[in-house]
Amino acid sequence: MRAHVGDRLVLEAIHVGExxxxxxxxxxxxxxxxxxxxxxxxxxxxxxxxxxxxxxHIEPPHAPHHAH
Incomplete structure (x- = not known):
């Protein structure tokens, strides 16, 4: 995993309800x-x-962000 300052770090829930x-x-x-x-x-x-x-996972700052 490689990132840049300004990128988004997304942590997907690993337990139900999180x-x-x-x-x-x-x-x-x-x-x-x-x-x-x-x-x-x-x-x-x-x-x-x-x-x-x-x-x-990493998302670039200009990628669309979708809340779940």
Missing amino acids: PRRVGVITELRHPDGTPPYMVRWLDTDRESMVFPGSEA
């Missing part, structure tokens, strides 16, 4: 764009460091 989470990558920890990432979550406006798993 919401999908979407955040904006605000900082890269490695110059090659590999994890971990600093992410500002759109639902809480808080930032956290994320080590994304298999439920995660």
Whole structure:
């Protein structure tokens, strides 16, 4: 997984009833764009460091965003 600042990180729910989470990558920890990432979550406006798993994918900032 490789990302750029401004890309969206989408974490799909892995358990029934959990919401999908979407955040904006605000900082890269490695110059090659590999994890971990600093992410500002759109639902809480808080930032956290994320080590994304298999439920995660990256969307470019200009891609249409579809809430589930």
